[in-house]
Amino acid sequence: MKDRLRQQIGSALQACFDNNTLHSGVVPEIQIEVPGNPEHGDFASNLAMAMARAERKAPRQIAEALVAALGSCDFLSNVEVAGPGFINFTLTPACWYEVLDEITDKQDQYGLAEFGRGRKVQVEFVSANPTGPLHIGHGRGAAVGDAVAAILQAAGFDVQREYYVNDAGNQVATLGRSIWMRLRELNGETVQFPEDGYQGGYIRELAAQLHEEEPAAAGYAEPEAVKRCAAFGVSKVLTWIADDLEAFGIKFDNWFSEQSLYDRQMVEIELAKLAKKGLSYEQDGALWLRTTDYGDDKDRVLIKSDGSPTYFASDVAYHMEKFDRGFDKVIDVWGADHHGYVPRMKAVVAGLGHPPEDLEVLLIQMVNLLRDGQPYTMGKRSGNFITLREVVDEVGRDACRFYFLMRRSDSQLDFDLELAKRQSSDNPVYYVQYAHARVCSINRNAAEQSVPLPESQRTDLSGLVLAEELALAKLLARYPDAVAVAAQNCEPHRIVYYLQDLAAQFHSYYNRQRVLVEDAKTTQARLYLVNGIRIVLANALNLLGVDAPERM
RNA sequence: GCGCGAUUAGCUCAGCUGGAUAGAGCGCUGCCCUCCGGAGGCAGAGGUCGCAGGUUCGAAUCCUGCAUCGCGCGCCA
Numbered sequence: 001m002k003d004r005l006r007q008q009i010g011s012a013l014q015a016c017f018d019n020n021t022l023h024s025g026v027v028p029e030i031q032i033e034v035p036g037n038p039e040h041g042d043f044a045s046n047l048a049m050a051m052a053r054a055e056r057k058a059p060r061q062i063a064e065a066l067v068a069a070l071g072s073c074d075f076l077s078n079v080e081v082a083g084p085g086f087i088n089f090t091l092t093p094a095c096w097y098e099v100l101d102e103i104t105d106k107q108d109q110y111g112l113a114e115f116g117r118g119r120k121v122q123v124e125f126v127s128a129n130p131t132g133p134l135h136i137g138h139g140r141g142a143a144v145g146d147a148v149a150a151i152l153q154a155a156g157f158d159v160q161r162e163y164y165v166n167d168a169g170n171q172v173a174t175l176g177r178s179i180w181m182r183l184r185e186l187n188g189e190t191v192q193f194p195e196d197g198y199q200g201g202y203i204r205e206l207a208a209q210l211h212e213e214e215p216a217a218a219g220y221a222e223p224e225a226v227k228r229c230a231a232f233g234v235s236k237v238l239t240w241i242a243d244d245l246e247a248f249g250i251k252f253d254n255w256f257s258e259q260s261l262y263d264r265q266m267v268e269i270e271l272a273k274l275a276k277k278g279l280s281y282e283q284d285g286a287l288w289l290r291t292t293d294y295g296d297d298k299d300r301v302l303i304k305s306d307g308s309p310t311y312f313a314s315d316v317a318y319h320m321e322k323f324d325r326g327f328d329k330v331i332d333v334w335g336a337d338h339h340g341y342v343p344r345m346k347a348v349v350a351g352l353g354h355p356p357e358d359l360e361v362l363l364i365q366m367v368n369l370l371r372d373g374q375p376y377t378m379g380k381r382s383g384n385f386i387t388l389r390e391v392v393d394e395v396g397r398d399a400c401r402f403y404f405l406m407r408r409s410d411s412q413l414d415f416d417l418e419l420a421k422r423q424s425s426d427n428p429v430y431y432v433q434y435a436h437a438r439v440c441s442i443n444r445n446a447a448e449q450s451v452p453l454p455e456s457q458r459t460d461l462s463g464l465v466l467a468e469e470l471a472l473a474k475l476l477a478r479y480p481d482a483v484a485v486a487a488q489n490c491e492p493h494r495i496v497y498y499l500q501d502l503a504a505q506f507h508s509y510y511n512r513q514r515v516l517v518e519d520a521k522t523t524q525a526r527l528y529l530v531n532g533i534r535i536v537l538a539n540a541l542n543l544l545g546v547d548a549p550e551r552m
Numbered sequence: 553g554c555g556c557g558a559u560u561a562g563c564u565c566a567g568c569u570g571g572a573u574a575g576a577g578c579g580c581u582g583c584c585c586u587c588c589g590g591a592g593g594c595a596g597a598g599g600u601c602g603c604a605g606g607u608u609c610g611a612a613u614c615c616u617g618c619a620u621c622g623c624g625c626g627c628c629a
Contacts, residue, residue, distance in 0.1 A: 169629065425591070
């Protein structure tokens with residue numbers, strides 16, 4: 001619709017140049033926006049104001065000339081110059097009826113875009129260390145990562161979801177030591193629990209399981225015992241994590257092991273490439289990466305003077321390999337407390353010769369859990385944090401995912417558990433899902449009354465004359481834009497806002513007008529409209545990983 | 553100290569990348585159930601967009617400075 005209008009304006013502009021009403025010959029980008037105020041029409045363009053300088057003419061004068069050149073046009077019902085020089089366009093109702101046909105024809109394909117076609121993107125998210133259960137913060141990262149992936153898919157990208165498993169390095173050894181200590185306690189020993197050990201109650205669970213499955217384990221000598229405990233712990237914890245994520249509706253295409261990088265000598269190989277490019281150097285017995293060449297405030301150590309690699313080294317190798325795997329764009333979802341690491345990773349990407357935008361890092365801010373407005377912090381399992389599982393079990397998957405996506409991911413989020421469970425309009429999830437269920441309910445009623453559901457292209461929509469009906473159709477027409485903007489910015493919350501807007505307008509309409517009325521033509525047209533709403537609600541909810549229930 | 557991010561209604565937050573009279577939800581006030589699901593709806597009050605400059609036809613949005621808050625600044629992971 002917008003494109004049609006843009007073309008029309010473009011040719012009007014050309015006509016003005018041709019007949020010399022305008023002289024500059026400068027063709028600016030034609031911007032078309034949807035005005036906030038409906039009195040300003042369906043679309044507005046600031047073209048005349050943007051051209052004022054080059055033309056050395058008053059914007060309104062330019063606008064008048066453009067409007068004159070536009071002539072009459074079958075899909076425009078009104079064109080006027082307004083305000084400082086805006087051109088406002090009002091489309092005929094038939095244009096909006098077409099949108100309903102499009103939705104009905106495309107069904108779950110409505111809203112998909114093409115601009116990502118042919119591009120491979122990887123979204124890496126959660127990637128929590130396999131040393132304990134997922135907590136609520138990981139949950140937000142999971143919901144955001146999965147939604148971003150879904151939105152990018154909807155925009156045409158070829159998307160892979162990946163989990164990076166930090167199964168090498170110190171924290172795994174710490175897990176092993178922690179389990180071993182608890183294991184020895186089970187055998188009646190009194191032990192000094194390490195200061196940096198993991199305190200959570202789940203360590204005792206792991207020890208007890210190991211004790212049962214492998215009673216001999218407690219008798220192993222120190223290095224083997226810790227190694228055995230660590231391996232056992234990692235594999236069990238990864239199972240928990242996978243189960244929790246599955247219960248949350250998230251499936252990864254790939255689980256990528258950090259250890260596998262070392263096993264395949266990839267860290268050495270990739271670091272050698274950097275050295276060859278002159279991006280690293282030795283100093284004080286350590287190997288450094290020149291990240292300052294690309295905007296970092298300090299060079300970073302890759303290999304410590306004792307010969308062991310830093311965590312950064314494997315991260316560098318990992319990201320180098322991501323690009324080797326052919327991704328055009330790589331997205332990392334991190335906790336916001338890691339924001340200081342963004343410049344150095346971007347530096348790596350830049351050093352490899354990619355534009356820094358090829359790596360996008362989404363920072364996820366903290367979640368403040370509340371219960372009836374009061375801070376809620378007690379975790380049953382871990383002692384000091386709330387697990388994702390606890391929250392999903394309490395409020396349900398849908399509410400949990402929806403809440404995690406309600407705010408921009410880089411701003412903090414208040415999550416009230418009681419509100420999330422409430423079955424009323426205070427609760428945005430229910431409010432939106434209920435709108436969908438309501439349309440389904442109308443359909444059921446229609447079926448009971450033997451009213452047929454309207455068919456695509458064959459429905460006479462001239463019964464849709466109310467301003468609120470056209471407004472709803474216009475909102476439906478804007479859904480593909482909402483998806484595109486959400487994809488361009490990796491911002492799932494835009495979909496949430498869209499949904500709330502659509503649900504609100506639908507509820508308002510429903511409350512004022514009956515769909516199933518005496519007049520068959522009106523009934524058919526209204527059924528067509530509300531089913532368009534149903535389809536878009538379902539499509540949008542699907543992007544967020546939230547169900548669109550037929551009954552509640 | 554340096555860097556990053558924030559600052560919009562009483563509270564929690566949007567604001568389509570510079571447009572017209574700055575929006576939503578919650579809370580507050582007052583209404584609406586002979587109605588396809590009231591698990592809903594309508595109306596109202598509420599603002600110096602942190603402060604001060606600048607850029608231009610036009611700024612919550614871009615630039616500079618300041619204030620307040622948060623976070624990050626290991627040969628840790």
